[in-house]
Amino acid sequence: MRVLVVDDSKTMRNIVKGVLATVGATAIEEASDGQDALSRVDAFKPDIILLDWNMPVMDGITFVKTYRVKNKTTPIIMVTTEAEKSRVMEAILAGVNNYAVKPFTPESLSKIIETTIAKAAAKKAA
Amino acid sequence: MSMDVRHINAFLEATKAVFSSMVKMPVTFEKPELSSRCGQYDVSGVIGLSGDVVGSVIVGFTKMSAVQIASSFAGCRLEVGTADFADAIGELANMIAGGAKAKFEGQSVSIGCPSVIIAPGHQVSSPSSAAGICIHCNTAAGRFTIDVAIQSSTKVQAAPITAAANGTKSAISANAAA
Numbered sequence: 393m394r395v396l397v398v399d400d401s402k403t404m405r406n407i408v409k410g411v412l413a414t415v416g417a418t419a420i421e422e423a424s425d426g427q428d429a430l431s432r433v434d435a436f437k438p439d440i441i442l443l444d445w446n447m448p449v450m451d452g453i454t455f456v457k458t459y460r461v462k463n464k465t466t467p468i469i470m471v472t473t474e475a476e477k478s479r480v481m482e483a484i485l486a487g488v489n490n491y492a493v494k495p496f497t498p499e500s501l502s503k504i505i506e507t508t509i510a511k512a513a514a515k516k517a518a
Numbered sequence: 519m520s521m522d523v524r525h526i527n528a529f530l531e532a533t534k535a536v537f538s539s540m541v542k543m544p545v546t547f548e549k550p551e552l553s554s555r556c557g558q559y560d561v562s563g564v565i566g567l568s569g570d571v572v573g574s575v576i577v578g579f580t581k582m583s584a585v586q587i588a589s590s591f592a593g594c595r596l597e598v599g600t601a602d603f604a605d606a607i608g609e610l611a612n613m614i615a616g617g618a619k620a621k622f623e624g625q626s627v628s629i630g631c632p633s634v635i636i637a638p639g640h641q642v643s644s645p646s647s648a649a650g651i652c653i654h655c656n657t658a659a660g661r662f663t664i665d666v667a668i669q670s671s672t673k674v675q676a677a678p679i680t681a682a683a684n685g686t687k688s689a690i691s692a693n694a695a696a
Contacts, residue, residue: 403592403606407540410593446612448631473616473629493620494613495539 393509394419396438398429398455399471400447404494408442408471411498415505426450430458438466440509442492445472445483453486460487467512469504471496525571525622526550526651529664532617533655536610541591543657553650553665558639560584561598563611565632570625573668575618576642577611583660590659598636608632614664645669 395417399405405422412420421436423429427450429443441459445452456468467489474480475493483491490508492501530547537545559578567573579587581598588606589596596603611632619627635642642665644650650667 401605401609401612402602403609406592446629446631473613473620475617475620494616495536497539500539 393417394421394437394439396421396423396429396433396436396441398423398426398441398447398452399444400424401444404444404471407498408501411501411505412442414498415502415509426452426455426458429455433459433463440505440512441466441468442471442505443468443488445470445474445479453483456483456486456488465512465516467508469508471501525618525666525668526653528618528621529575529614529653529666531621532614533653533664535617536613537657540613541587541610541657543587543590543659546656548654548656551652551654553652553667555642555644555648555650555665555667557652557663557665558641559663560636560638560640561607562635562640562642563607563632564635564642565611565615566630567615567619567627567668568630569627571619571622571627571668573648573666574642574644575611575615575629576663576665577607577614578642578663578665579607580660580662581638583657583662586659587657587662604634604636607634 393416395412397405397408397420409420421432423432425447443452443455452470469490469492470483470488471492471494473494480491490504492504534545537543557578560581561584562576562578565575567575584607585596585598588603591610592606596606615629619629644667648667648669650665653664655662655664
């Protein structure tokens with residue numbers, strides 16, 4: 393499983409990478425903001441994207457809206473402190489597939505990743 | 519203007535959640551106090567609040583508590599003065615402020631990007647119109663402080679405090695010009 397991790401915090405990227413090691417990630421690419429992520433997606437071709445919301449240069453929502461113009465299928469999980477219902481709705485309407493609120497336990501994030509991957513696989517098979 | 523007890527509880531809950539899930543360290547709280555922003559820290563993460571609640575949040579540490587807490591969060595030893603250390607402190611402040619503001623019911627609040635200040639015994643000040651609450655927190659790694667200051671022009675939709683954390687009753691209010 394190829395995973396793109398997008399967060400301006402290196403600490404958070406390392407924590408997420410630790411979780412990804414437990415759910416079968418085979419290749420991990422990192423980006424520090426939405427613009428950086430856009431520059432990497434075409435070459436890296438992730439199976440799933442884990443994405444922060446509040447980042448400099450380009451935030452997560454803007455990345456999602458831009459990315460979804462061309463790619464409607466690669467699952468995206470927003471991993472963010474933004475926990476209000478209105479924000480979750482905004483993310484889903486933009487094209488996010490699942491949502492993880494910081495702080496999280498490794499177990500909860502790995503469950504969200506596994507669920508998202510399973511749903512995407514089922515949709516592809518249908 | 520009086521601080522809303524729900525704001526205080528929001529910060530207590532957010533801090534507890536961050537420490538239990540990501541720092542993996544129990545945290546206990548002392549009784550909240552009025553803050554005059556006189557606290558001195560060796561390391562602090564500072565985040566601005568905007569929208570329906572305008573002010574700032576400081577998460578202030580001694581050098582020792584900062585190193586141990588940040589290292590526990592990151593899962594590896596971090597040294598003061600490194601970019602990784604500042605990043606970890608900033609992210610801790612981000613999650614505490616972000617988790618708290620999500621609990622401000624009926625109020626739309628944004629938080630800014632964190633700033634991290636590293637200087638022995640420094641102080642972070644606020645405008646005199648800001649009413650503040652200080653929460654000292656205790657962990658196995660030492661003590662740190664959450665200092666929240668809200669400006670008087672902020673729209674606050676709640677009754678004044680009548681009960682502080684830990685179940686004790688005390689009136690905590692700061693009167694500021696509207």
